[in-house]
Amino acid sequence: MVGVITTLKDAEISAVVDSDGRSLACHVDQRPPGISLRQCLVSAFRPTNETGNFWTHFLPIFVFAFHFLEVFTWEGVPEPSNPFFYPFWNYFLGVLYLLLASSLAHLLNSMSLIIREICFFVDYGTISAYTVGSSLAYYYYIHPQAGIPDFGFKGQNSTQRKSLNADEEGWHSASSPTQFQLFFESLYIPSSCLVAIICVLICCNTRQCWRKYRYAVRTLVFLLPFFISSTPIFYRLQSPSASSLSSSSPQLFSTMAAFFYRHCFWLVVSAIFNISKIPERFSPGNFDIWGHSHQWFHCCTFLSILDELQMIKVEMRALLLNPTLILSPATPPRLPGPTLWSTYGVMVFLQGCIACIIALFGWQAYQIYGPEQKKLKGH
Structure with a gap:
């Protein structure tokens, strides 16, 4: 029957584990290579x-979509097609691609060694694309007044908007930009894209090189895009005065910081699971189906x-619903607001570069596994 799958048991795993790259800590119920799409x-x-x-x-795709779409139920927000939301939609696409590619990679990887x-390779590429999607969101929303112009949000007229305080005026002053301002305006997004491409190259290379330390390399290599993309948050944490626009801003700042610290905590825990291979390292065979480290890593x-x-x-929410956090029309932003080219254009360019890298490594995989795949079909 087409739908029946014969899983590999202990005695059979050694025949495919070296070429197929499966975990030695998983002892039973591994799918054999060469099964059909339907299987x-x-x-x-x-x-x-x-x-x-x-x-x-x-399943997290649907949880994420629920929390994402909740933004558009807020009172007074512009239409979803408003340029204000361009970075937010790109962030959504980055997360969607990551979760979808990861789940499908695990589901379809037994069709052949090449597939x-x-x-x-696609999984690694979408992780890098996600980091750039995060960078776009940080660039326009997290950094204080980083180029979000007045899009005419409902319920906020010009008499309600207050001018920026001295700290914000200092940021917009063109006379003496700091080194951080120059980096942020000129190099932040290009740096995020470059680092993302480097990460894809290194992670794809670990499929054939550095195999003994591949999990550590793949985990540690994504520290660099994390630090690059989180630059606006580090700036906010080190310069709280940059967000002190109203009496409510300290509460907003502390909330943002709390979510960021939790974000970092879960990343650290996921890295520990991915590198240590706990719990299956200490109890081989007992976590083959549920509870092994890669599932905890995913969670x-x-x-x-x-x-x-x-x-x-x-x-x-602060930018949309708090009038004191909206740029005064009399104070133009130093940074341009989000456009199709500066958001979707960046992501399309990045995806094109990643697709070229995947094609290159895919061709190499074909050269390596093609002959072996023909032997398997011959049997």
């Missing part, structure tokens, strides 16, 4: 080593994304 889809509902890996990133490699990374989303929403 892969059916395996999502059967107890295999990839079942939990699929669901722990597929397995390509699935995870923790999603919790970090959820806290990141809440952090961004806090800043967006």
Whole structure:
């Protein structure tokens, strides 16, 4: 029957584990390479080593979408197509691609050795795209008054808006920009894109090189985009006065900081699970279906994304609903507001670069696994 999957047991795993790259800590119910698309889809509902890996990133798509769309129910917000939301939609696409690619990579990777490699190349690419989506959201929402112009939000007339205080006027002053301002205005987004591309190259390379330390390399390599993309938040945390616009801003600032610290906490916990391979390292065979480290890694990374989303929403609510946080029309922003080219254009360009990298490594995978795949089909 087409829908029946014969999973590998202990005695059979050693024959494929080296070439297939499966975890030695997983002892039973591993899907064999070379199964059909239909069998892969059916395996999502059967107890295999990839079942939990699929669901722990597929179900969060709907949870994330629910919390994301909640923004558009706020009173007085502009239409979803308003340029104000361009960075937010790009952030949504980055997270969607990450969760969808991760879940499908785990679901479809047993179709062939070549498809397995390509699935995870795409997975690494979407992680990098997500970091740039986060950077776009940070660029326009997290940094104090970073180029969000007046889009004519409902319920906020010009008499309600207050001018910026001395701290904000200092930021917009063109006479003496600081080094951070120059970096942020000129290099922040390009740096995020460059680092994302470097991360894809390194992670894809770990499929063949540095295999002994591949999990540590893949985990540590994403520290760089984290630090680059989080630059606006570090600035806010080190310069609280930059957000002191009203008596309510300290509460807003502390809320943003709390979500960021939780975001970091879940990232650290996810890294520990990914590198240590706990709990299956200490109890091989008992966590093959549910509860192994990669599933906890998935859960923790999603919790970090959820806290990141809440952090961004806090800043967006402040910009949208608090008149004292809207730029005065008399004080033009130093940074340009979001446009199609500066948001969607950046993501399309990045995706094109990542697609070229995936194509290159995919061709290399074909050269390596093509002959072996033909042998498997011959049997």
